Amino acid sequence: xxxxxxVTDDRADGRDETPNERADRNWDExxxxxxxxxTGTQILTGFLLAVAFQQRFTxxxxxxxxxxxxxxxxxxxxxxxxxxxxxxxxxxxxxxxKPELVRLASRIVKIDLxxxxxxxxxxxxxxxxxxxxxxxxxxxLVVTLLAVLALWAWLPRAVRTRSRRETT
Numbered sequence: 001x002x003x004x005x006x007v008t009d010d011r012a013d014g015r016d017e018t019p020n021e022r023a024d025r026n027w028d029e030x031x032x033x034x035x036x037x038x039t040g041t042q043i044l045t046g047f048l049l050a051v052a053f054q055q056r057f058t059x060x061x062x063x064x065x066x067x068x069x070x071x072x073x074x075x076x077x078x079x080x081x082x083x084x085x086x087x088x089x090x091x092x093x094x095x096x097x098k099p100e101l102v103r104l105a106s107r108i109v110k111i112d113l114x115x116x117x118x119x120x121x122x123x124x125x126x127x128x129x130x131x132x133x134x135x136x137x138x139x140x141l142v143v144t145l146l147a148v149l150a151l152w153a154w155l156p157r158a159v160r161t162r163s164r165r166e167t168t
Contacts, residue, residue: 023098030085030105037112038082044123045075060130067126074119081112117148 017025048071051057060068085105092101121144129137 019099023102026102027089027098027105030102030109033109034082034085037078037109037116041075041078041082041116041119044119045079047123048072048075063134064126064130067122067129071119071122071126074115074122078112078115078119081108081115084108113152117145117152121145121148 015022048068051068085101085108088101088105092098121141124144125137125141128140
């Protein structure tokens with residue numbers, strides 16, 4: 001019986017790969033994704049850390065200050081999540097667990113994307129709220145969350161649905 005797990009199924013996309021070759025390729029692709037995610041997270045984290053040392057930081061109101069603290073925490077979570085697959089790889093290296101590692105790392109990357117989406121929306125909201133006003137900040141939050149949802153959830157789902165229709 002053919003597996004339906006696209007991470008480990010060597011026949012799901014017509015490639016002639018062993019399960020280990022497929023796991024190696026998927027691992028390499030995950031590492032590329034994590035490199036992109038880490039760069040974005042590092043930039044946002046650097047921005048957040050620098051903000052606290054600016055003279056106008058004391059001008060933040062209570063809501064902005066609380067949002068800032070939440071964003072720093074989200075940034076730390078995003079950083080830890082993006083490093084977790086690398087740490088797992090180190091711990092499991094040479095133990096022939098790559099397919100399992102790829103499945104777990106794939107789940108972690110999905111969670112990290114969710115956290116980075118929240119982080120991006122929050123940082124944008126904080127900046128707009130501080131520079132323009134509360135109403136503009138609230139609108140920015142809604143628009144940014146909708147954009148993240150559309151681009152990271154709806155669009156891939158639409159592509160999958162279209163691909164299924166085209167193959168039937």
